[in-house]
Amino acid sequence: MQTLLNVSNLCKNYKRSARFLSSGFRAPLGPISFTLGAGQTLSIIGESGSGKSTLVQIIAGLISPSSGDISIKGQPLCSLSQQERCRAIRMVFQDPSSSLNPKVTIGRILTAPLELNTDFNKQQIKEQIQETLALVGLLTDYLDFYPNMLSTVQQHQVALARAMILNPDIIIADEILATLDISLRFKIVNLLLNIQENKGTSYIFVGHNMNLVRHMSDQVIVMNNGLIVENNNTAEIFNTPQTDYTKHLLLSHQPDYRK
Amino acid sequence: MLINYEFNEDKIQSPLQYTWSIFKRNNIAIAAMWVAIILVMIVIFAGYILPNTPTTQVKQLLLPPYWIDGGVSDHFLGTDDLGRDTLTRLIQGIQLTLGGALLLTLIVSILGTIIGATAALTKGLKASILHHFLDALLIIPTLLSALILIAIFGPSYENCLIAVSLSLLPQFIRAIYINIENELNKQYIIALRLDGAANIRLLRFGIFPNILESMVSLLNRIFSLAILEISTLGFLGFGTQFWDVELGALIASSIGLIFSSPWLVLFPGIAIFIIVLVFNVFTEGLRHAVIEGEDE
Numbered sequence: 184m185q186t187l188l189n190v191s192n193l194c195k196n197y198k199r200s201a202r203f204l205s206s207g208f209r210a211p212l213g214p215i216s217f218t219l220g221a222g223q224t225l226s227i228i229g230e231s232g233s234g235k236s237t238l239v240q241i242i243a244g245l246i247s248p249s250s251g252d253i254s255i256k257g258q259p260l261c262s263l264s265q266q267e268r269c270r271a272i273r274m275v276f277q278d279p280s281s282s283l284n285p286k287v288t289i290g291r292i293l294t295a296p297l298e299l300n301t302d303f304n305k306q307q308i309k310e311q312i313q314e315t316l317a318l319v320g321l322l323t324d325y326l327d328f329y330p331n332m333l334s335t336v337q338q339h340q341v342a343l344a345r346a347m348i349l350n351p352d353i354i355i356a357d358e359i360l361a362t363l364d365i366s367l368r369f370k371i372v373n374l375l376l377n378i379q380e381n382k383g384t385s386y387i388f389v390g391h392n393m394n395l396v397r398h399m400s401d402q403v404i405v406m407n408n409g410l411i412v413e414n415n416n417t418a419e420i421f422n423t424p425q426t427d428y429t430k431h432l433l434l435s436h437q438p439d440y441r442k
Numbered sequence: 443m444l445i446n447y448e449f450n451e452d453k454i455q456s457p458l459q460y461t462w463s464i465f466k467r468n469n470i471a472i473a474a475m476w477v478a479i480i481l482v483m484i485v486i487f488a489g490y491i492l493p494n495t496p497t498t499q500v501k502q503l504l505l506p507p508y509w510i511d512g513g514v515s516d517h518f519l520g521t522d523d524l525g526r527d528t529l530t531r532l533i534q535g536i537q538l539t540l541g542g543a544l545l546l547t548l549i550v551s552i553l554g555t556i557i558g559a560t561a562a563l564t565k566g567l568k569a570s571i572l573h574h575f576l577d578a579l580l581i582i583p584t585l586l587s588a589l590i591l592i593a594i595f596g597p598s599y600e601n602c603l604i605a606v607s608l609s610l611l612p613q614f615i616r617a618i619y620i621n622i623e624n625e626l627n628k629q630y631i632i633a634l635r636l637d638g639a640a641n642i643r644l645l646r647f648g649i650f651p652n653i654l655e656s657m658v659s660l661l662n663r664i665f666s667l668a669i670l671e672i673s674t675l676g677f678l679g680f681g682t683q684f685w686d687v688e689l690g691a692l693i694a695s696s697i698g699l700i701f702s703s704p705w706l707v708l709f710p711g712i713a714i715f716i717i718v719l720v721f722n723v724f725t726e727g728l729r730h731a732v733i734e735g736e737d738e
Contacts, residue, residue: 282630
């Protein structure tokens with residue numbers, strides 16, 4: 184298995200704010216090290232405040248790390264240009280109704296990453312958009328629509344299309360399935376798995392639903408207080424959890440129907 | 443946003459077209475808009491529609507308006523104590539006050555948007571200095587700071603406009619700054635930033651279309667304040683020289699004649715009232731249309 188993403192000794196420290204009477208205190212993150220193979224799915228689980236979101240935001244490039252290296256296909260991430268970085272890692276946000284600009288058509292939303300990160304001409308852009316829409320299962324009729332005219336699932340598909348349009352190596356998904364109800368959730372899950380099969384994309388998930396995590400991922404990272412507690416393949420984590428923290432985490436997320 | 447015509451044809455409207463279609467349903471706002479357009483036309487073409495030259499003096503002093511006994515049709519709104527035509531001076535006053543306020547709103551909004559956007563998009567020391575400096579400026583009432591500036595520059599119409607715009611600028615920058623700052627935390631802006639969009643693109647497609655509502659009410663507030671401050675300064679005698687007739691100055695010059703010919707004070711007062719009212723009703727209608735369009 185080829186190593187795609189390599190994170191080593193990643194740290195994020197927050198300076199105590201110098202302002203008078205500041206109450207802002209945040210726990211530091213790291214050091215964190217892990218690797219992700221091509222075409223694999225990595226899930227990050229942990230209680231809230233354990234640094235899952237911070238970690239994926241650092242990988243996505245929203246937050247700059249204090250120290251440590253992230254390299255993709257052997258190249259350090261900081262040596263890549265913004266465009267190369269965009270083409271390597273894309274992010275899908277939690278709630279598509281707030282991550283799609285309400286004042287812009289779907290067509291424009293999908294054109295923007297191509298215009299900014301590739302030197303495609305108009306024809307190539309059009310073809311790429313059509314290809315990506317077919318991949319996520321949307322008709323080209325939707326290009327003239329505004330996001331609020333679509334249903335939640337369609338918005339999810341558009342958000343996914345925006346991420347896939349640059350054919351990235353890694354897609355980061357921050358709890359994207361939480362806002363969907365169960366049947367629609369599986370539509371998106373199957374869509375994600377199909378895309379992975381076709382394109383060989385790697386996923387990094389931040390998950391909260393343990394059954395879904397078990398279903399989708401090859402590798403699971405358990406985080407607590409900004410540190411990795413356990414990092415193993417999915418079967419090992421779920422069958423023989425090594426630490427008490429993992430055991431409690433898995434116990435506290437019983438299947439929905441038992442509640 | 444889908445509208446359906448008589449036969450089954452669905453057409454997708456852009457957010458602006460949709461807002462306009464909501465605005466068109468509000469009759470009072472439409473009426474206010476037309477009056478506002480007429481007023482702006484008067485401002486632009488005042489030079490061509492003046493019935494007399496503002497400085498021409500006739501023998502008949504203090505003529506009442508045409509429809510009151512003793513009025514003359516040559517002087518529709520009568521004449522003042524020096525025999526100058528009231529209608530002519532009123533139109534010129536509207537030109538100076540309203541035109542000045544419109545020009546000033548334009549300049550303040552352009553300058554304020556540039557500075558506010560720069561402040562919101564930069565981080566660290568520069569933004570912090572601007573932030574606290576503007577906070578400090580905001581504690582001075584705008585009219586007071588305009589008066590201080592006039593005292594420095596010397597009274598004239600141009601200096602009055604400069605002073606009023608400088609006194610209104612901090613408010614505008616502050617409001618724009620807060621609006622953009624709020625908008626920057628929205629997910630679609632973060633997503634656009636992850637697409638690699640530069641700041642200009644971020645502002646053009648991400649931020650400005652989404653802060654339309656607060657922009658409209660902000661422009662309205664700045665405009666109303668500008669009208670009132672220009673006429674207040676004119677009334678106090680700081681705004682204009684004696685050959686410029688600005689609405690506030692018109693009231694001030696004839697305040698002594700209020701018992702013998704009250705219309706000399708009445709007409710400029712009504713003009714100020716109508717200008718402020720009409721523009722407020724218009725922009726309020728616009729604002730409601732924008733809000734309603736966003737709720738959809």
